[in-house]
Amino acid sequence: MNRKAAAVFAAGVTLLTLAGCGSSAGSGSPSPAGSGEAGGAGKVITVIVNDPANPYWATEGNAAKAEGEKLGYKVNVNAHKGDTKTESDLIDAAITNKSAAILLDPANADGSIGAVQKATSAGIPVILVNAEINKQGLAKAQLVSNNAQGAALGAQEFVKAMGGKGTYVELKGAPSDNNAATRSNGYATVLSQYPDLKLLDAQVANWDQKQGHDKMQSMLQAHPDIQGVLAGNDPMALGAIAALKEAGKLATVKVGGFDGAPDAVDAVKAGSLSYSVLQPVAEFSAKAINYADQFIKTGKTGASDEKQAFDCTLITKDNVASYTSAFTLSK
Known part of the structure; x- marks a missing residue:
């Protein structure tokens, strides 16, 4: 989760259209407006992301919009920028506008539960992407990156970059986002096996580039011998x-990231970033739209389980040439 270019998702990128099979999650009555009709038929899907100034979230919205429009829906993309009040207001607007479905990147694992409940009570299916809420059974599906798997990949590469020893610090994401804790815990699980790697400090920088800069400055003042930086996002x-x-x-410190955003990829190419863990945001955002489409038509998403995790991929100097577009590696 770099956040400079909002236009990182190329219009010509082909997104995966993934139809589900099975049926246990997301069951319920279909929306009357969507029952039995083919395609979107001009219905509205509301997509609510965090902050499109971040290329990760911009891609999330753009991928969902492209897939929805391909299926015949009108797709409105909005942003709450991490504010639960704004998120709630946007949910109200989606209800007023009679949206057929809502795709939401929740602002807060606990604080967004009420917004999801409100939409569900209004008869609008909600599909969550990128982040989870701490309650099951409200959203019709929750699609996220496999953060534990991605963190393990990143930590293993960090060990390799550090040569298995040295001092390092950690920059953590927003505590309100379960992804932050999952990644940090995933790092710790791997790094605890290497006693010659010493964690000097860990600071919360809330997924933000400026905060990452400022926290790094303060940690450098306190620990001038830092040899590595493990970050929760790019x-x-x-x-x-x-x-x-x-x-x-910079020449003597190894830095690792997480997201696979375009500017981070450029940093890997330049050698200033040792690696980034790529999240398949375009893939799961497109799949979320397909789940919404299936629910609108049939009352079921077709998902086998409510929560679904998509594996991440490591980007290093060895495979960075395979990076083809925003958050995509060639197969």
């Missing part, structure tokens, strides 16, 4: 890189 990693460059220490 923007924080890029902020740390900027601070290290200003301090004249």
